[in-house]
Amino acid sequence: MGTPLLSIVIPVYNAQETISRAIGSILSQDFKDVEIIVINDGSNDRSLEFCENIARNEPGIRLFSIENSGVSYARNVGIEQAKGKYITFLDADDYYAEMALEQVAANLSPDTEMMIFGYNVDFENKYTDCLLPSEQVFTFHDQHRFREYAVSLIRNEMINAPWNKVYLTSYLKEKEIMFPADLNIGEDLKFNLSVIRDIEHVKILNMALVNYCVKKGEGLVSRFRLNRFDVRYALLMEIRNLLSYWGLLKENQAMIDRFLIRDIMAYFMDFYKMNCDLTYKKKLEIIKELLSRDNIKKSLNNSQFEDFSTRIIELILKTNNTRFILFTAKILNIKRVAR
Incomplete structure (x- = not known):
């Protein structure tokens, strides 16, 4: 050939x-x-x-x-x-x-x-x-x-x-x-x-x-990865850097913030994957540590969303109530499983 x-x-x-x-x-x-x-x-x-x-x-x-x-x-x-x-x-x-x-x-x-x-x-x-x-x-x-x-x-x-x-x-x-x-x-x-x-x-x-x-349930059997959020955050920063390089960051900052909110809650939802062996106490500790990071706090404080669902999740995360946040993640995961 x-x-x-x-x-x-x-x-x-x-x-x-x-x-x-x-x-x-x-x-x-x-x-x-x-x-x-x-x-x-x-x-x-x-x-x-x-x-x-x-x-x-x-x-x-x-x-x-x-x-x-x-x-x-x-x-x-x-x-x-x-x-x-x-x-x-x-x-x-x-x-x-x-x-x-x-x-x-x-x-x-x-x-x-x-x-x-x-x-x-x-x-x-x-x-x-x-x-x-x-x-x-x-x-x-x-x-x-x-x-x-x-x-x-x-x-x-x-x-x-x-x-x-x-x-x-x-x-x-x-x-x-x-x-x-x-x-x-x-x-x-x-x-x-x-x-x-x-x-x-x-x-x-x-x-x-x-x-x-x-396949039905395919995403649910994927492995829990403790570093998932950190990897996703690094990718999000690559998107941010690309938009900055293109001169298009300012008008698209809300998109970056929306992705961040989604990735944070998706990570907490992953605590309920079948292979996640984290204790309840450890889950609360991870939530507290992640939400206390300066870069995360800054993004949450500066974010503005028009879509209702993202706004609700943002407000829940801003409560810093780790038990309430974990309970919300559990409910959202149940809804994900039921799809």
């Missing part, structure tokens, strides 16, 4: 139930100018066997096996191996819509550095589309205009994932942009913040081209 238009990187870890569908959704496309880079990340189920069986008859598939190192490291291996002019990523439990790659190829321009498209949320075969705030196809050739638009993507959390984006491979490699392998929370967002920092030529394709699969 020469230089394909598109490299599709699929990190695989114990995905024997879904990997055939993911790869099949690429092979079934009419558009064939692609290479499929499958990174087996130390799976201990039959994922590797399934991938080998498919790759045996498909010369466009390049299969690599590594020791289990995490999704970011696996994607970075894919970036290093990519031969395509453009690169994108597909998770092993997701799959492309029909004609998705044809739409991508048809709308790439010679100077496109990045493409962003919509997606479907597949919740146990019930679909909800997540589209972008724009007309169907739109091209940015001006940094300032894209940056103003990117703020809306950050606000709606459409900038986070890498699987609804296509990247110019040379752009990533020349700027040495890789996924942070030392993170297991927010690594996708950190990667994309690096990508959009100085980007200029961006194509928006307001079509749902990939199906993002969510």
